[in-house]
Amino acid sequence: MTLQGARERVVRTGGVELCVAELGDPGQPTVILVHGYPDSKEVWSEVAPRLADRFHVVLYDVRGHGRSTPPQPLRGGFTLEKLTDDFLAVADAVSPDRPVHLVGHDWGSVQSWEFATVKRTEGRIASFTSMSGPSLDHFGHWINQRVKRPTPRRVGQLLGQGAKSWYVYLLHAPVLPELAWRGPLGKRWPRILERVEQVPGGDYPTPSLPTDAARGAWLYRDNVRPRLTRPRQDAYAHAPVQLITPLGDAFLSEKLYDDLELWVPQLTRRTLSAKHWIPRTRPDQLVSWITEFVTSVEGGRPAGVTATGKYADRFGGQLVLVTGAGSGIGRATAYAFAEAGARVVAVDRDAESAGRTAEMSRLIGAPEAWAETVDVSDEQAMEKLAARVAAEYGVVDVLVNNAGIGLSGSFFDTTPEDWKKVLDVNLWGVIHGCRLFGKQMAERGQGGHIVNTASAAAFQPSKALPAYSTSKAAVLMLSECLRAELAGQGIGVTAICPGLVNTNITSTAHFAGVDAEEEKRRQKRSARLYGLRNYPPEKVADAILRAVVRGEAVVPVTPEARGAYLMSRFTPRALRRIARLEPPL
């Protein structure tokens, strides 16, 4: 089994033959991808070709895996020292005069930590991107600290990681793991991966899996116990490190990396809402982060603004589309994502204000930002927008369907035209957004998140807002249904219910059943009331980012929205009483 278009060769070192594959232009910076356990270099088959456009990509089968030969005997043949020899041999063969950029996943990352922290590789490594594999030395110190000075929290962390490491103990048992891998486990493994980790099938895992897994057990047996009991004291990284942490990793706790800054002078943190096998499930995101990191280390990045926002580790480099981004909550949300380093598409029907949002986004941290003018209720325009966004900027990682209009007035004052208008924007706008951009997300199959701006009016009946509340209740239900449907594909859906927020929705809201002058008066008055309440849209934006990070389903934001949400669940009759009250307009 070979990677498409790869040039293969054999590198001999320390009594083994390593199978090395190369893609891309050797004149470009070299990126070496190191696979984990139980894998072979084909775990990178989604990532490597995408990186090959920009870099000289090198993959190799670790000794004893894939088409590399095993050491004789196996015991003692997999120590980190020997794996370092292998790496240096490969690096010398593929990039003799330039340091290489290392990328490691799982055990590939564990051994790469060794490469990046020992003296003899200094000057050979330009950067290291680590995912789902800690340094055994750092891990050893982490355990020692928690054993020596236990606090309830530290003991909890210790027990938590201890439970996640169950397979490590099993792999230390003699013969049994080999028997299992060569027998039933090896056969079922692809299906287990597909079911538990949602790893798509295809050319991975390769038929060599049972042998790889059986031999690879020695990676654990040769290294884990000695390193954890006597960790090296000088395990400092001599190259910049990018740490990518999948938050749903079943084998490693995020807490492992708490003190990493002590060991790594130049550390960039990234987090990803995914499980363990991210090279299979999130190749696009990894490629974008690796490209950005390697380019910045090579000095090719233009001096821009750095993202300093709260969730920069999570949203850095992601593509976020916000509708209604010309003002209010939409604009504040676009800015919050920009501060977190996301690339922003600001959509509004007013071109000037959308342009302004995009321009300011670039100033405060967005590496790129674009403005698009569209009316979300216009189906064809939305279809064109979706096609253009996919072609020019890529598939959206976070979609915020925020555009909406206000409409107040009793049911009998609300004309069919009023109904149509408010449903067209508030509900159909969301439907179009979910349908078009959500579909792109689902088809890509690499996760994502959809946020729909509903309202506290969605669960709080009122005699003053029948049409508006109906449209928003529909948005809330739509979000909940879609959440159920997309759960299996790693796409989260959130309904945000802000409450009374100081935006200009009040001064543009239509008041049915009154003349123009009275409408103006009510607009002014409601704007004043909302102004007195003075809840800033920035706080709603914060709640949106937090909801995406935590994958929350329904998020009431202001205290009154939270109160109404609780009442709608526990004291609905009281809420219905309140609905009868005349609003103070």
Next chain:
Amino acid sequence: MTTAVSDERPVASAELQGFRRVQRLAYECAEAVAARLEPGITEREAARMQREWLRERGVRDWFHLPFAWFGDRTAFVNFRIPLQFFPTNRRLEPGMPFILDMAPVYDGCTADIGYSGSLGINPVQDKLMADLEAHRELILREVRERRPLREIYEDVDRLMVRQGYANRHRAYPFGVIAHKVDRVAERRWSAHVFGFGTQSLKGLASDALHGHREGWSPLWSPYRFSDHPPQPGLWAVEPHLGFRGTGAKFEEILVVTDSADPEQSAFWLDDDLPHVRRWAEEK
């Protein structure tokens, strides 16, 4: 140019010269102090530098003592009570925006200026400063049209919202965008109350009393008491933009007269100021 600034107190061009001189002196002070700011300096030290610079040049009294705001304090983040305006021990860091605000009295004439800058490059504040130009034009145009001050205030507000900024002069006492300044009686020694010179406060109070009878106010605010056409006199105007932890403002004197000629009915005291020069250079 001899213009009547108000019925009772005609202000000759010679007198305007005095105000112009002290406003220039204050801006010179701001530029001199800004040039000496470096990482690690605190707001208190920056305020003291302004005070000393002006004292050395003969300033004895103040409308208010010099302020300095660094970092997100330029946008008045979390300002609730007026005491938070006073300089703190916040230290300046590279890239941080700052605002120097001072109101010296010299030779009986008051200036009140605001100077925005940053230590090194700060693209956000640059943008805010560039966008302030539209406010300077809007205020002058609408004052010449004799629109009620409250309406002009609301138009400034709307322009800020359209530009995507928060109106930070809302955080000033009474939410004022401007206040009247006048000649100040010179005393050998003048006391301060909460940073404000008592002589100037006395002037403002007498204006307020005077105005209250006639239906106008020396404070230009979003409230009903500013619902009147611009009152002749000298107004220190200070639109202040805030954007996510970065603030920018200018403050300078607008001369309002009761002349029938629109050009003469209102004009900026001086057009040769740092922010105006900066906009001219950008063009």
